[in-house]
Amino acid sequence: MIVDCHTHWHPDWAKGAPTDPTAWLGVLDRHGIGHAIVLPTRGLFDDTLIEADNNEVAAVCRASSGRMIPFCTVRLWQEARALAELDRCLGPLGFQGIKFHPWVQAVPVNHVLMDGVCERAVAAGVPILFHDGTPPCSLPSQIGLLARRHPRATLILGHCGLLEYWEEAIEVLRRFENVWGCLCGPHPAAMREIARAAPLERLCWGSDFGFGNTDLVDYRLRLFRAAELRDNEQARILYENPRRLIRTIPQAPVS
Numbered sequence: 001m002i003v004d005c006h007t008h009w010h011p012d013w014a015k016g017a018p019t020d021p022t023a024w025l026g027v028l029d030r031h032g033i034g035h036a037i038v039l040p041t042r043g044l045f046d047d048t049l050i051e052a053d054n055n056e057v058a059a060v061c062r063a064s065s066g067r068m069i070p071f072c073t074v075r076l077w078q079e080a081r082a083l084a085e086l087d088r089c090l091g092p093l094g095f096q097g098i099k100f101h102p103w104v105q106a107v108p109v110n111h112v113l114m115d116g117v118c119e120r121a122v123a124a125g126v127p128i129l130f131h132d133g134t135p136p137c138s139l140p141s142q143i144g145l146l147a148r149r150h151p152r153a154t155l156i157l158g159h160c161g162l163l164e165y166w167e168e169a170i171e172v173l174r175r176f177e178n179v180w181g182c183l184c185g186p187h188p189a190a191m192r193e194i195a196r197a198a199p200l201e202r203l204c205w206g207s208d209f210g211f212g213n214t215d216l217v218d219y220r221l222r223l224f225r226a227a228e229l230r231d232n233e234q235a236r237i238l239y240e241n242p243r244r245l246i247r248t249i250p251q252a253p254v255s
Helices: 022-030 047-062 079-090 114-124 140-149 166-175 188-197 216-226 231-245
Strands: 002-008 033-039 068-070 098-100 128-130 155-157 179-183 203-205
Touching: 002 203, 002 231, 022 033, 022 216, 033 047, 047 068, 047 079, 079 098, 079 114, 114 128, 114 140, 140 155, 140 166, 140 179, 155 166, 166 179, 166 188, 179 188, 179 231, 188 216, 203 231
Parallel strands: 002 033, 033 068, 098 128, 128 155, 155 179, 179 203
Antiparallel strands: none
């Protein structure tokens, strides 16, 4: 089984009911993906849509028979409102993680406003996934600064530095035991070096599927296979590590 640790939901994927995941899940089925972390989309780009977007993500994940794992986002510049929304999402709505795109949402990763979010995440036992690899406010090193400030928080480099900052991602992964890396963006040679030099037990894979209307799963899987990692390394990254990160993912049946 494969777990995709970086996908998005957008209602354009719905067929029939506004939160029908059938077509979306059909893409995952073609590639043998059993479960996926699902991040918001519309609320990242328009903060007036955050609550509605979180509601849609929660609803579509509920309709997926547990295959879609919901992550929420909040508007950090309105701190009281953000923390109240986190309480709603991590409580009654059952979200299992938090997502930020600091470059788009205009809040640097290591801003003091992140402190309350990290405290809520630790209390709820959920990770925070960041878009990373884009200056000036969304670099792996900045996530490292936040990891040092909040050593009990689990932080995920959502792209392992993308194409230009993957070496910086390696250093952050090596220095901070509470940082994970998602192989979603680096080229195959970089992925191979990340798997060699960074702690393998804190690496996972993601496609960014759902962000647009193309089958990014096929593209990202081809890049991952091109890295030519050993079978045991692939198994840990694609399934075993995500099961430790998200404990509600069930054990794959033994064939």
